[in-house]
Amino acid sequence: MAKSDNITKVDVAIFGAGIAGLWTFNHLKRLGYNVILLEKKAIGGEQSIASQGIIHSGLKFSLAGKVSNIAKTISKMPEIWQDALNGKNVVDLSNAKTNASSQHLFIPKGAFGNLTNIVAQKTLGNQAHSIPKNKWNENIKSCGFDGSIIFMDEPVLDIPSVIRALASPYISCIRKITDEQASTPFNFLKENNIIAKRIIFTCASNNHIIAKKNYHECGLETQKRPLLQAMLRPAPFPLYAHLVGKTDKPLVSITTHKAKNGDFIWYLGGKVAERKKDDDPNHVYNSALKTFKKYLPNIDFSDVKWSSLPIDRIEGKSRTDGWMPDTPTIHHTNEALYCWPTKLTFAPMLSQMILEDLKNLEIEPSNKISNFSFLPDVDYAQAPWDKTKWTKLI
Ligand SMILES: Cc1cc2nc3c(=O)[nH]c(=O)nc-3n(C[C@H](O)[C@H](O)[C@H](O)COP(=O)(O)OP(=O)(O)OC[C@H]3O[C@@H](n4cnc5c(N)ncnc54)[C@H](O)[C@@H]3O)c2cc1C
Numbered sequence: 120m121a122k123s124d125n126i127t128k129v130d131v132a133i134f135g136a137g138i139a140g141l142w143t144f145n146h147l148k149r150l151g152y153n154v155i156l157l158e159k160k161a162i163g164g165e166q167s168i169a170s171q172g173i174i175h176s177g178l179k180f181s182l183a184g185k186v187s188n189i190a191k192t193i194s195k196m197p198e199i200w201q202d203a204l205n206g207k208n209v210v211d212l213s214n215a216k217t218n219a220s221s222q223h224l225f226i227p228k229g230a231f232g233n234l235t236n237i238v239a240q241k242t243l244g245n246q247a248h249s250i251p252k253n254k255w256n257e258n259i260k261s262c263g264f265d266g267s268i269i270f271m272d273e274p275v276l277d278i279p280s281v282i283r284a285l286a287s288p289y290i291s292c293i294r295k296i297t298d299e300q301a302s303t304p305f306n307f308l309k310e311n312n313i314i315a316k317r318i319i320f321t322c323a324s325n326n327h328i329i330a331k332k333n334y335h336e337c338g339l340e341t342q343k344r345p346l347l348q349a350m351l352r353p354a355p356f357p358l359y360a361h362l363v364g365k366t367d368k369p370l371v372s373i374t375t376h377k378a379k380n381g382d383f384i385w386y387l388g389g390k391v392a393e394r395k396k397d398d399d400p401n402h403v404y405n406s407a408l409k410t411f412k413k414y415l416p417n418i419d420f421s422d423v424k425w426s427s428l429p430i431d432r433i434e435g436k437s438r439t440d441g442w443m444p445d446t447p448t449i450h451h452t453n454e455a456l457y458c459w460p461t462k463l464t465f466a467p468m469l470s471q472m473i474l475e476d477l478k479n480l481e482i483e484p485s486n487k488i489s490n491f492s493f494l495p496d497v498d499y500a501q502a503p504w505d506k507t508k509w510t511k512l513i
Contacts, residue, residue: 124312125312126312126314127155127311127312127313127314127489127490127491128153128314128489129153129154129155129313129314129315129316129489130147130152130153130154130315130316130317130477130482130484130485131147131152131153131154131155131315131316131317131318131319131477131482132154132155132157132308132313132315132317132318132319133154133155133156133157133319133320133321134157134158134301134304134318134319134320134321134322134329135157135158135164135320135321135322135323135325135326136156136157136158136161136162136163136164136286136293136321136497137163137164137165137166137167137168137321137323138164138167138170138278138281138282138285138460138463138466139164139167139321139447139458139459139460139466139469139470140156140158140164140319140321141156141162141163141164141167141282141285141286141466142210142285142466142467142469142470143319143321143458143466143469143470143473144156144285144286144289144292144293145210145211145285145286145288145289146209146210146467146470146474147470147473147474147477147484148288148289148292149209149210149211150209150474150484151484151485151486152477152484152485153484153485153486153487153488153489154289154292155292155293155294155313155315155489155491156292156293156294157293157294157295157296157301157304157307157494158293158294158295158296158497159295159296159297159298159300159301160500161497161498161499161500161501162282162286162293162497162498162499162500163278163279163282163499163500164323164500165323165430165500166323166430166431166432166433166463167278167282167463167500168278168279168282168500168501168502168503169348169428169430169502169503170278170463171275171372171374171386171388172218172275172276172277172278172281172374172376172463173222173273173274173275173359173372173374173464174196174197174200174273174274174275174276174463174464175193175196175197175273175462175464176193176194176196176197176247176271176272176273177189177190177191177193177194178190178224178247178269178271178273179224179361179369179372180193180367187445188445189443189444189445189446191445192445192446192468193462193464193465196464196465196467196468197272197273197274197464199467200212200274200276200464200467201274203467204217204274204276208467210285210467210470211284211288212281212284212285213284214280214283214284214287215276215277215280215281215283215284216276216277216280217274217275217276217277218274218275218276218277218359218374218375218376219274219275219357219359219374219375220274221270221271221272221273221274221359222271222273222275222359222360222361223250223259223268223269223270223271223358223359223360223361224247224268224269224271224360224361224363225264225266225268225360225361225362225363225414226266226267226268226269226363227264227265227266227362227363227414228265228266247269247270247271247272248269248270249267249268249269249270250268250269250270255268258355258356258357258358259358261417262355262415262416262417262418263415263416263417263418264414264415265414266414275359275374277376277377278463278502279499279500279502282499282500283499286499290496291491291492292488292489292491293496293497294491294494294495294496294497295494295495295496295497296494301322301325302329302332303332304318304320304329305318305333305454311493311494316480316482317455317456317476317477317480317482318454318455318456319455319456319458319473320455320456320457320458321458321459321460323433323459324341324343324431324433326341326450326457326458326459327339327341327457329457330450330452330457333454333455335450335452335454335455335457338450339450339457340435340436341433341434341435341436341448341459342433342434342435342436342437343431343432343433344393344431344432344434344443345393345394345395345396345429345430345431345432346388346392346393346394346396346428346429346430346431346432347392347394347395347396347398347400347402347403347427347428347429348386348387348388348392348403348427348428348429348430348503349386349387349391349392349400349403349404349407349425349426349427350384350385350386350387350425350426350427350428350503350504350507351384351385351387351404351407351420351423351424351425351426352378352382352383352384352385352423352424352426352504352509353382353383353384353423354375354382354383354384354385355385355418355419355420357375357383358373358375358385359373359374359375360372360373361373361389362389362410362414364390366390368389368390368393369389369390370389370390370391370410370414371387371388371389371390371391371392371407371410371411372387372388372389373385373386373387374386374388376502376504378502378504378505379505384504386503386504387403387407391403391406391407391410396429396430396431397429400425400426400427401512403427404425404427404512405512408420408512423512424509424510424511425509425510425511425512426503426504426507426508426509426510427507428503428507433459434448434459434460434461435447435448435450435459435461443461443462444461446461446465446468447459447460447461447465447468447469447472448461449469449472449473449476451476456473456476458472458473
C-alpha cells in the first residue's frame with residue numbers, strides 16, 4: 120500500500136467506521152474539523168450494520184416494572200435523531216430512510232399487564248399509550264394475538280441508508296487501512312506522516328486490544344454479550360414489535376427489513392437470540408417458532424426460510440448488574456480516546472462527549488480539508504440478510 124511522504128496535519132483521526140465513528144466524523148466535519156476516518160473492513164461496522172435500527176426511548180428497558188437508569192438517559196435520544204432525520208440537527212440524516220415511525224409492545228394476557236402501562240406513562244409520558252382492539256391493523260387482528268398492545272413512539276431506521284447519509288458527504292476523508300496497519304494504528308499514522316491533534320478509537324472489540332498493546336489499559340474494563348440473531352423470509356407482514364414475557368427482556372423483538380432482491384425479512388432479537396454464538400442455529404429457529412405458535416398462532420411459518428447471525432455486543436463494563444452501561448463509555452488517555460456508544464441510539468451522545476473532550480483540550484476546528492487520496496477507498500458494509508445463506512427448517 121502507498122505511503123505518503125508529505126506531512127498531513129489533521130485535527131482528528133478516527134479509527135473505526137461503525138455508527139460511533141461515523142456519527143462523530145460527520146458531526147466534527149460539519150463543525151469544520153479536519154478529520155480522517157480510517158476503517159479496516161467496510162463502512163458501517165460490524166454491530167451497526169447488524170443492528171435492528173431501533174431508536175430506543177426507554178420503554179423496553181422498563182419492562183420489569185421499574186424505570187431503569189438507561190431508560191431515563193436514552194429517552195432523550197429519539198428527539199435528537201428525529202431532528203437529524205428532519206435535517207435540523209448538526210448531523211443531517213434527511214437522506215436516510217425510516218422503516219417504521221413507531222413500534223408496538225405486545226403484552227400477552229397474564230404478562231405484566233397494567234404495570235407496563237404505568238411504567239410507560241412514567242418513562243415516556245404521552246409517547247406510549249394502549250391501542251384499543253378495534254384500532255389494531257388487519258394483519259395484527261388476524262394473527263391470533265390475545266392481549267393488549269401499546270403504541271411506542273420509537274422509530275426503526277433503515278441502517279444502511281443512515282450509514283450512507285453519514286458517510287457520503289465526506290467520502291474522500293474515509294480511507295481504508297489493512298489489517299496489519301489497523302493492528303498498529305499509532306505506527307500507521309507515523310509511517311504515513313499523519314499528525315493528529317486527537318486520536319479516537321471507535322473500533323468496538325478492537326479498542327481494548329489496541330489500548331492493551333499501547334499500555335493504555337489502566338482502569339479500562341469492557342464486556343461482550345453474545346447473540347445468535349435469527350432471520351426469516353419472506354416476512355408474513357411488516358411488524359415492528361417487542362413481545363413481552365414475564366421478565367425485563369422481551370421474549371422476541373421483531374423488526375422488518377427489505378433485502379436487496381425486494382424480499383421482506385423478519386429480523387429477530389430479544390431473549391430468543393440471547394445465547395452463545397456457536398449454539399446450533401436450529402435452537403434459535405425452534406425457540407422463535409415455539410414463541411410465535413403460542414402468541415401469534417394463526418401465522419403459517421411452514422414455507423419460510425431461516426438464517427442466523429452470530430455476533431457480540433461490545434461495550435464498556437456495566438458497574439452495576441453486568442447488563443449494559445446507562446450511557447456511552449469513553450476511556451480517556453493522553454494519547455487517545457477509546458469509545459463505545461453502548462447502543463446505536465446513543466451515538467449522538469457519544470459524539471457530544473467527544474466534542475467536550477476536544478473543547479477541554481482547546482482543539483478548535485481548523486476549517487481545512489486535507490487530501491487523503493494516497494490511501495484507498497472503502498466499500499460499504501452489506502446488511503446481514505444480503506450476505507447470508509438461507510435454509511428451510513426440517
Ligand atoms: C444484533 C444487534 C442488534 C442491535 N440492535 C440495536 C438497536 O436496534 N438499537 C440500538 O440502539 N442498538 C442496537 N445494537 C447495539 C448497536 O448496534 C451497537 O451499540 C453499535 O452499533 C456499536 O457501534 P460501534 O461503532 O461502536 O461498533 P461497530 O459497528 O462494530 O463498528 C466498529 C468498526 O471498527 C472497525 N475496526 C475495528 N478495528 C479497527 C482498527 N484497528 N482500525 C480501523 N477500523 C477498525 C470495524 O471493522 C468496524 O467497522 C444492536 C447490536 C447488535 C449486535
